[in-house]
Amino acid sequence: MQRITTRYSSSPRHVDGATTDELRSQFLIESLFAEGEFRGSYIHDDRMLVAGAVPGDDDLVPSGFEVLGTESLLEHREAGIINLGGPGSVVVDGTAHDLDNFDTIYVGRGSEIAVRGKGARFYLVSALAHTTYPTRVILRSEVEPVVISDDRGAGARRLYRVIWGGGEPTCQLQMGFTVLEPHSVWNTLPPHLHPRRTEVYLYTDVPADARVMHFMGEPSNTRHLVVADGEAVIAPAWSIHMGAGTAPYSFVWAMAGENTDYGDTSGVPVTELR
Ligand SMILES: O=C[C@H](O)[C@@H](O)CC(=O)C(=O)O
Numbered sequence: 001m002q003r004i005t006t007r008y009s010s011s012p013r014h015v016d017g018a019t020t021d022e023l024r025s026q027f028l029i030e031s032l033f034a035e036g037e038f039r040g041s042y043i044h045d046d047r048m049l050v051a052g053a054v055p056g057d058d059d060l061v062p063s064g065f066e067v068l069g070t071e072s073l074l075e076h077r078e079a080g081i082i083n084l085g086g087p088g089s090v091v092v093d094g095t096a097h098d099l100d101n102f103d104t105i106y107v108g109r110g111s112e113i114a115v116r117g118k119g120a121r122f123y124l125v126s127a128l129a130h131t132t133y134p135t136r137v138i139l140r141s142e143v144e145p146v147v148i149s150d151d152r153g154a155g156a157r158r159l160y161r162v163i164w165g166g167g168e169p170t171c172q173l174q175m176g177f178t179v180l181e182p183h184s185v186w187n188t189l190p191p192h193l194h195p196r197r198t199e200v201y202l203y204t205d206v207p208a209d210a211r212v213m214h215f216m217g218e219p220s221n222t223r224h225l226v227v228a229d230g231e232a233v234i235a236p237a238w239s240i241h242m243g244a245g246t247a248p249y250s251f252v253w254a255m256a257g258e259n260t261d262y263g264d265t266s267g268v269p270v271t272e273l274r
Contacts, residue, residue, distance in 0.1 A: 003064030004051070005029075007043045012218045012238045027216060027239075028225050029232040032202075033121055038062045045198040045236050046127065046172075046256040049077070052230070053122040055088060059114045062124075072112055078129035079107045080163045080175040081115075081122050082252055084204045088120020092135050102140040102177060104162045106170065108132040123202055127256035129171040138162045145179075155186035165260025174262065175254040177204075180245065187251060188242040191215070191273070192265040195237050197257030202232040203249055210247035215240060219268045240268060 010026055018026070029041045032052035038060060040051025049068075053060055062073045070076060081090050083099040090097050090105045091114040097105050099120070107113055109129040115122045145158035163175040174197075178187055203212050206229035216239045217223045225233055227243070235241035237257070258264075 003037070003039055004049075004067050005041050006067060007041050007234060009044045010236055012221070015217050015221065015223050018223070023223055023225060027234050028227065029234070032123070032232065033230050036060060038064060040124070042067050043198065043200070043234055045234065048198055048200060048254070048256050049126040050200055050202070050232055050254070051124045053081070053115045053124055054085075055115045055117055055120055057118055059091065059116045061114045074107060074109055074111055074113065074126065076109065076128055077126045078109050078133065078171050078173050079113070079124050079126040080173055080254065081105050081107065081113070081124045082162070082175070082177065083120050084123055084252070085121030086117070086119035088115060088117025088122065090115055090122065097137050099137065100140070102160075104138045104175065105135065106133070106138065106163050106168070107135050109171070111135060123252055125173065125175055125200065125254035127171065127173040131171060133169045133171065136168055150184065154184055155189040156181035156184040157187060161262065164262050166262060170260055172256045172260060173254065174256070174260055175252065177250055177252045179250045180248050182248060185244045186242065190267055190270055191219070191240040191242040192267045193219070193238065193240060194255060194257065194265055196259060196264060197255045198237060199235040199241055199253060199255045200232050201235065201241055201243075202252040203227050203229060204251060205229070206245065206249040207247045210245060210249070212243045212245040212249055214243035219272055220274045222273055240273075
């Protein structure tokens with residue numbers, strides 16, 4: 001595949017009459033992770049860039065981002081990079097930062113990056129940045145999760161807010177991950193919209209023989225996508241984003257847009273979905 005593909009913006013009408021393949025090619029991002037490669041999608045909604053970076057024996061330096069028209073990946077951008085694999089490191093301007101599973105680094109605008117460590121699997125999300133905020137590592141063990149319980153047992157999960165504007169600064173990128181509790185299947189219940197942001201979900205730790213049924217679309221006009229491990233779904237501002245897995249799973253969520261107010265959402269009762 002081309003290393004950075006382009007995803008143009010879409011309208012809510014885009015889903016009307018769309019075939020399964022049309023829906024998938026517009027909203028699902030497959031094949032992000034391949035050893036020795038930097039692969040991703042340049043999403044015109046809020047100019048988000050998502051990519052997989054999987055080091056082999058050598059350091060992997062991002063390339064193939066000519067679509068941005070910049071000399072370096074983060075010339076005008078900030079990024080969050082989370083490790084979804086074994087131990088590895090992200091090298092920022094020559095300094096290596098070690099990241100274990102679900103550890104994240106925020107990299108401020110203007111830095112040069114590389115990833116290191118065979119067995120690591122990095123997922124990068126980037127948004128345009130108006131200034132340079134300090135690069136910092138956020139270890140999974142340092143993040144106090146929001147515990148969402150569900151007495152009926154279907155949607156209990158832990159939500160880890162990692163880059164979210166509630167602590168250290170970020171220009172517009174917000175990022176974190178959510179882990180389903182055993183025997184729970186539903187994420188993002190009840191669903192919501194972010195009228196002022198775009199969100200991307202990257203499903204991870206999905207067993208090879210399992211899938212997540214991800215629901216999208218306007219609340220009154222929903223569709224579903226069948227999503228495998230390591231695949232991402234784009235949720236434009238008009239789309240709900242929720243899913244149920246056939247086995248335990250986690251997902252990385254990331255947003256960019258008008259503000260960094262995590263609570264700036266419009267909830268939708270499930271009883272109103274169509
Ligand atoms: O606005 C928030 C994002 O959609 C996610 O943080 C929601 C989520 O992880 C969940 O409820 O499971």
